[in-house]
Amino acid sequence: MYGLVDCNNFFVSCERVFDPRLNGKKVVVLSNNDGCVIARSNEAKAAGIPMGCPAFKIKEHTDPSQVIQLSARHILYRDLSDRVMQILDQEVVNLQQYSVDEAFFVLPQEDVETSHRVMADVVKRIKQYVGIPVSVGFAPTRTLAKVANHIAKKDRRITDGVYWLVRPEAIDIILRRTPIEDVWGIGRRLSASLQARGIKTAADFVKLPPSLVRSQYSVTLERTQRELMGHDCQIANPVDIAHKTIMTSRTFGKIITDRDEIADAIVNFAERTARQLRNEGSVAGSIMTYVRGDRFREDLPFYSNSCQLTLDTPTNDTMTIVRKALNAFYHIWREGFGYRKAGVMALDIEHGSGIQLNLFDPDDYGKLRRLMTSIDNINNMYGSRSVKLTPSLQRGEWSPNQNHFNTQSKTLYFYTGMIR
DNA sequence: TCTGGGGTCCTAGGACCC
DNA sequence: TCTGGGGTCCTAGGACCC
Numbered sequence: 001m002y003g004l005v006d007c008n009n010f011f012v013s014c015e016r017v018f019d020p021r022l023n024g025k026k027v028v029v030l031s032n033n034d035g036c037v038i039a040r041s042n043e044a045k046a047a048g049i050p051m052g053c054p055a056f057k058i059k060e061h062t063d064p065s066q067v068i069q070l071s072a073r074h075i076l077y078r079d080l081s082d083r084v085m086q087i088l089d090q091e092v093v094n095l096q097q098y099s100v101d102e103a104f105f106v107l108p109q110e111d112v113e114t115s116h117r118v119m120a121d122v123v124k125r126i127k128q129y130v131g132i133p134v135s136v137g138f139a140p141t142r143t144l145a146k147v148a149n150h151i152a153k154k155d156r157r158i159t160d161g162v163y164w165l166v167r168p169e170a171i172d173i174i175l176r177r178t179p180i181e182d183v184w185g186i187g188r189r190l191s192a193s194l195q196a197r198g199i200k201t202a203a204d205f206v207k208l209p210p211s212l213v214r215s216q217y218s219v220t221l222e223r224t225q226r227e228l229m230g231h232d233c234q235i236a237n238p239v240d241i242a243h244k245t246i247m248t249s250r251t252f253g254k255i256i257t258d259r260d261e262i263a264d265a266i267v268n269f270a271e272r273t274a275r276q277l278r279n280e281g282s283v284a285g286s287i288m289t290y291v292r293g294d295r296f297r298e299d300l301p302f303y304s305n306s307c308q309l310t311l312d313t314p315t316n317d318t319m320t321i322v323r324k325a326l327n328a329f330y331h332i333w334r335e336g337f338g339y340r341k342a343g344v345m346a347l348d349i350e351h352g353s354g355i356q357l358n359l360f361d362p363d364d365y366g367k368l369r370r371l372m373t374s375i376d377n378i379n380n381m382y383g384s385r386s387v388k389l390t391p392s393l394q395r396g397e398w399s400p401n402q403n404h405f406n407t408q409s410k411t412l413y414f415y416t417g418m419i420r
Numbered sequence: 421t422c423t424g425g426g427g428t429c430c431t432a433g434g435a436c437c438c
Numbered sequence: 439t440c441t442g443g444g445g446t447c448c449t450a451g452g453a454c455c456c
Contacts, residue, residue: 031424038424054423072424099427099456131441187454218430220454242450247426296423342423400424428455437445 143227186196249343285348
């Protein structure tokens, strides 16, 4: 039996923790460049604002003056997420965080009634101590637990925030009410294709012969189908495994044409990527840099390219990675284009406890490792870029636009000021 | 005027080998 | 006129997720 805990409207709920005036209002949190809607309050959902809606299109759905739009503060959200997960971890078995706002776990007791009581209590405590509303769904497979969680969230008054999807008859009824596009693992393309065959609900989908699903679609979709039928297919949990790639990328606040300006951004991205590698105890075997123009500007010539370079020795050393990333960038840089986005990606990642440098110089190896560790410690304590190895700007011309931070709440201001 | 960032897995097809 | 067959490895691209 799997449990799935999911924070409701997570980013909006985080903002509300620090500013109760947002309660009951149409609130959305915007993506990095204040570009698209990435979280919505129930009120905003009810007003018809879709997920991923570009901010300037909100007016197509509702009066934008009635919508509170906020720039995202991911550091704050991560911090509150950690607190939620800490409480959960004390109560459940085998907690596996799946994303910033959700986690799977295994049922603590076999006895359903006791478990329900325990979980309902956990839901209450998370609300009380962290301030975040969460919902819990239980089912025999992860895919069904997703469905159950959906119901827990929707019918909160009936469910206490906890819903069990266990009895075969109940599963059958619920699947008949679940539109095919709401199933975890079935996105826009697949649901369109399935609907064209007359498959409207999860129940319709389950009736298809699995062999047909496999041959005409994929093994992935067949697994989704089997999970809906109650057979645990152990869809690999990304949390179990270390990251295979690590990427840092940003859309610039405006179109950039200056090479050095973009190089500054690349340095910044490479530093972050290296730091994350060290935090995970990993080393990268190669580094890729990519740049691209503005895909929405049809009046400008579009250029997009990437370059992947292999490292002599897998490493997580900032200076080596910055050098490689810049090298790759100079390979793909073309004069005369406008650039809107760039990124640095670490690939061929393997486990490695430290910085591996030139084997001929064990002394320097030790020194450099201590230097990196010290810098990471200082930055973890005083903010992510207190100490830098490279002369990149704190906020370059390329920095994303974020003009909607909630400054109404003094507490929030103070709090994020400390942890940034 | 304004359109995110970070991941995963699977598959088809090409290169290459015997 | 005739143009193998089977295997592996790698990569690009598509689909999905939050």
